[in-house]
Amino acid sequence: MSESPSSAAAHLHDLASFVEASPSSYHAVAEAGRRLGAAGFTALDEAEHWVTSPGRYFAIRDGAIAAWILPPTAGPATPFRIVGAHTDSPGFKLKPKPTTGSQGWLQAGVEVYGGPLFNSWLDRELEFAGRLVFDDGTSALVRTGPFLRFPQLAVHLDRGVNSDGLTLNPQSHLNPVIGVGNAADTDVIAHLAGLVGRAGRHVVGYDVVVADTQPSAVFGLDDALFASARLDNLSSVHAGLTALIGLAEDGEDGVDDIPVFVAFDHEEVGSDTRSGASGPFLADILARIKPDATESDRARAFARSWCLSADAGHAVHPNYPERHDPANRPVVGRGPLLKINANQRYATDAFGAAEWARSCRQAEVGYQEFVSNNAVPCGSTIGPLTATRLGIRTFDVGIALLSMHSARELCGVGDPAALAAAIGAFLAPSTPPER
Known part of the structure; x- marks a missing residue:
């Protein structure tokens, strides 16, 4: 197996470039599609008939993407090796009638998306990014660059903020400023449309989010730390994409199972959408990869298939160590996580743990186990959703994060x-996996 990029530094530089190109889920799949196309993958339209001959393919559904390699040896009951991730991140989304204002300030109306840390979005230059849909049925991706800011109230006007804590009402306190003037004379949507050479009156729909504009950075003693927007979960999207492209560069002849990479949208808000992990996207893709497979063939294939669910996890926080499990204490820089939860908020079981150990051993990387403190509720991932929908054995992994x-x-x-x-x-085991 060849790695591309081959070094941690090169991989990190490429990850930073991927994040920069991916301020929204729609931008992320467009960038993934661009990279796949450059690696010889053929784009398929879900509305068209698909050719199912051996080769490399990908398909996009809104903010989700799936890519796969169909080897020459694949038959109706050949199992799949699936890597799943998600393209969205918690933050804010532009509301209908978004142009507002108060006290001479121009502002934009936004709605909370998922569970962002509100205070982290304050006092930084942000952008709008997403897609516009026009009355002629076409659409376009758009991004503004630095354009808006959530201004915090000065300490002089909130003397107790450092002792009593910061309280933010998402309706009244999280209306970003975009300029000065009269809201009646301004149209945020017209501005966005103008960036792609269209008139605002032709915009009939939009999915636009708020994104950070600060570049990624390596920093700290011995340059040991990396900070970036959207590591949850573009770190996993980029890792899965890089692994599949690297496998393709090695050639399909050495591939036994069918490797699949899928990045869903809307994980941060429950995944219950046509492009989310609870929707039919992956099942549709797998069925169309092998359209001649019988129900029995598909059941046999799924029984021998694997899904690796990749999503970021928590490193132990040095200032809040009591919030973590006292025995399992992952630290950044010591390898990715195997995520375990007795209540199946993560899908890992003993066989999944063994398969992850084998994969890391083959790759010559270490890994750490993560489990939540019993008194702190555990989050979840696409892993249990995929396992439930398809019946494919699934386990959960990801890199450790702070913040x-x-x-x-x-x-x-x-x-x-x-x-x-x-x-x-x-994706390409060198030894037979444990069953």
């Missing part, structure tokens, strides 16, 4: 490349 759901998250510089290497070994 998860912040506008800017932190990881160790070597962990993203280690995750990609382990995913590559999962």
